[in-house]
Amino acid sequence: GENVEQHPSTLSVQEGDSAVIKCTYSDSASNYFPWYKQELGKGPQLIIDIRSNVGEKKDQRIAVTLNKTAKHFSLHITETQPEDSAVYFCAASTNGDDKIIFGKGTRLHILP
């Protein structure tokens, strides 16, 4: 089955700098890659997703890139702000499957 690895487990960046979180997946048939943000006391919320027919997607300060050959995908947050502090999860899903496989999460701290 699919296995999703996520790095780093913890990341601290200065406010205003960029943050990058990287994930790898094992199943070459995976074709859907969502990213979730979980704030304290809340469930994870979908912030951006990408499908395998696209190499990059951007939404304001966040962007996701996908390298199908290397089976890597990454989340990029630019001009980080205090409200970006949260746990971020990457995930992957395979065509025809009814579930998503999650990485173990990255705790992002934005330093003042």
Added chain:
Amino acid sequence: ETGVTQTPRHLVMGMTNKKSLKCEQHLGHNAMYWYKQSAKKPLELMFVYSLEERVENNSVPSRFSPECPNSSHLFLHLHTLQPEDSALYLCASSQFTGQGVGGYTFGSGTRLTVV
């Protein structure tokens, strides 16, 4: 409010108690999920219901019993739990088609403490 509502938000129960967690979605989704979130395994899939039929049970102990009476409601019945079952229990819903699943919408979770 995400469209997926979980109750209660917090629950403390003894090891001999029986309680139930409730999840309700108003998004018209046809798949619902229970996840356990703890420090050791951040998002651990427990059960998947697709079109009200349980399609996956991830080797979950029988002290957890799911119920999906219709596509909008999902329950997790708990009995004779252990302290290590203390965790955040998250419900999610999604729209599943023949091409696969879309993004999940999660509820805010039930924080369960077993004493």
